Amino acid sequence: MVPSLVYYCLHLLSNSPDQAHLLNLRLNYRSSHFSIPDKYLDPRLWATLVQIYNGLPTSLSVYNLPFDNPHLNLLQHISNTSLFSLVTILELPGCSQVTDVTITRLGALHTLIALDASSTSLTPYAIRTLAATLQTEELSHRGPWPLRILRLRNCKNITNDVFPHLAKFVLLSVIDLRGTKCSSIPPEFNQGNEQVLYHPSSLYTALSALQKLSPTLHSSKNPFTLQITTFNDPLAKPQTKVSTVAPQNSFAVIPRKKTGSQSRNIIIGNTATLFTEEEQRQAGFYSRNKQGSFSQRPKKRDNLSSSPPVYDPDQFFLNEEVEDESIHEHLDVERDRDTQRHEERDARQITAHAFFARPQRRIGQLPKDPGEAKLMLYREPLAWSHLAKVMSGIQKKEMIRIKKKKEESGHPEIAVVDRRAGKAAAARQQLGELLVKRAHEAVNTVPQQNQPPPRHPSRNPFKRK
Structure with missing residues (x-):
């Protein structure tokens, strides 16, 4: 097109x-x-x-x-x-x-x-x-x-x-x-x-x-x-980027490059953070095993076993104490979870009006x-149009102020004129003087055609005089 x-x-x-x-x-x-x-x-x-x-x-x-x-x-x-x-x-x-x-x-x-x-x-x-x-x-x-x-x-x-x-x-x-x-x-x-x-x-x-x-x-x-x-x-200093890795106890793992791969993922971390995460992971593992021991049902004994179990009353009472302790711990955990759920529900009910049902002030309503x-x-x-009148008044006041300042300084003969007009007049005067000068040079210059060219003495010692 x-x-x-x-x-x-x-x-x-x-x-x-x-x-x-x-x-x-x-x-x-x-x-x-x-x-x-x-x-x-x-x-x-x-x-x-x-x-x-x-x-x-x-x-x-x-x-x-x-x-x-x-x-x-x-x-x-x-x-x-x-x-x-x-x-x-x-x-x-x-x-x-x-x-x-x-x-x-x-x-x-x-x-x-x-x-x-x-x-x-x-x-x-x-x-x-x-x-x-x-x-x-x-x-x-x-x-x-x-x-x-x-x-x-x-x-x-x-x-x-x-x-x-x-x-x-x-x-x-x-x-x-x-x-x-x-x-x-x-x-x-x-x-x-x-x-x-x-x-x-x-x-x-x-x-x-x-x-x-x-x-x-x-x-x-x-x-x-x-x-x-x-x-x-543009003059503001750029904000420095804060590093997410502490300089102390830091490590970097550079894995071996695999065949056919073009990039390697470098792992950066901190040993203190790594140990803390490992301890939390182990603590969670033991707590899950302890809770799981109660919920896990005992396995049925194999009927084909050749050696029947030996009755030991001390071991029986010991197992009952361990089981009672596990039951109480499980009940405490469930009780804490129920308490946390009730607290979260009460918090949501309290903050619902403040964050989700807040009344907005209308535009036409004045502040109280x-x-x-x-x-x-x-x-x-x-x-x-009032702006033009204001600027005109400011310019007149400025001209009066400059004139008064000149009079107080002892130079009343100096007139306040447009400098651009003065520069233009000076340029025109210089151009006119230059044209007159060139015209006089053209009239006074007379070409000397009949006079022979000036001879310069020769430095050749064998030349006839």
């Missing part, structure tokens, strides 16, 4: 998905165009398709990607427009690699909208570090500016010192601080009443519910989600603890 022209166009465009928004168009998807293998779909091709086509299958609305994927940085530079929105969800509850040091790597997620870092070792310094990654540029922003939902549930090191750093995330609307050391809430937040926005709901479910509350949550009505659930730190519900923070979501 010969690929269509659409295939080649998408294949070329998928190499630069961050430039697809320059087309400024949306096409209607028809299944007869091409088939989409979800299992082998490249993340760059997925990002290209969701920027161009409307009516894609619902399976393409969410794309799962690990944090260490080499194409993640490219996808984070895709611009959100009025026709398309790309949002990133980072769900890492209980991840041991999310620390105050590795939190800086989240600054590269420029489309991060929801973060779950519950049950981690984060401190207020981590949120301060994450807020320091927020940067403004002339045409775009850098850092997790779009953050709307933040979950720090059961982070034991989070205190009230985190609130000044959370204020820098201007679009933040939902914060879950249950299980932390926070004792108050910031004045701009209130207690949340929508349980669907908090744990145990997933971040995708909470984000969908928040979008219903605020239709202007994203830059467009076509949001597509990039979901990340794994976080691998008022102190716990107090740390479920919420404020009305701001529109996406």
Whole structure:
């Protein structure tokens, strides 16, 4: 089958998905165009398709990607427009690699909208570090500016010192601080009443519910989600594998290679463990023989025996004592087994309600603890357009600060200009000077055609002068 022209166009465009928004168009998807293998779909091709086509299958609305994927940085530079929105969800509850040091790597997620870092070792310094990654540029922003939902549930090191750093995330609307050391809430937040926005709901479910509350949550009505659930730190030291064999009293048995066999099974063990297993095996063997002696019926005497048994009264009473002792031991064993069965049955009855019939809390039900519900923070979501106003105000304040600093330093004549425009003007001036110089050299150069070539004195002593 010969690929269509659409295939080649998408294949070329998928190499630069961050430039697809320059087309400024949306096409209607028809299944007869091409088939989409979800299992082998490249993340760059997925990002290209969701920027161009409307009516894609619902399976393409969410794309799962690990944090260490080499194409993640490219996808984070895709611009959100009025026709398309790309949002990133980072769900890492209980991840041991999310620390105050590795939190800086989240600054590269420029489309991060929801973060779950519950049950981690984060401190207020981590949120301060994450807020320091927020940067403004002339045409775009850098850092997790779009953050709307933040979950720090059961982070034991989070205190009230985190609130000044959370204020820098201007679009933040939902914060879950249950299980932390926070004792108050910031004045701009209130207690949340929508349980669907908090744990145990997933971040995708909470984000969908928040979008219903605020239709202007994203830059467009076509949001597509990039979901990340794994976080691998390349700087983390690999865990050393613990050996299952103790170095003391160890042995290895290398059997002789059999004829026609290509492999030999090497047996590795420990002598102390081997002796312990042998003692347990022997103890079990003797106990089974002792129990079996009672259940084993005496064999009938052979009628053809020529020598009848001799009656011995001492041996008779001795056999009766041994038999009585064996009977009592057997009864004790059976009594212990019955007791163990009753204890196991009672334990199952006690723990059945706790482990198998535990009632689950409904999503719409609020927690009964008022102190716990107090740390479920919420404020009305701001529109996406508010982010551009905030960044514009930050840029103006930065320009005023730089100008004021120049005036205080005693150099008021220095103007704050665009350095890129100055570099371009200097390059144009140098190029013009070079062209003028070459033109002057071409005019002043006169070819000397009539003059003979200069003669050099010869060093030959026999040549006539």
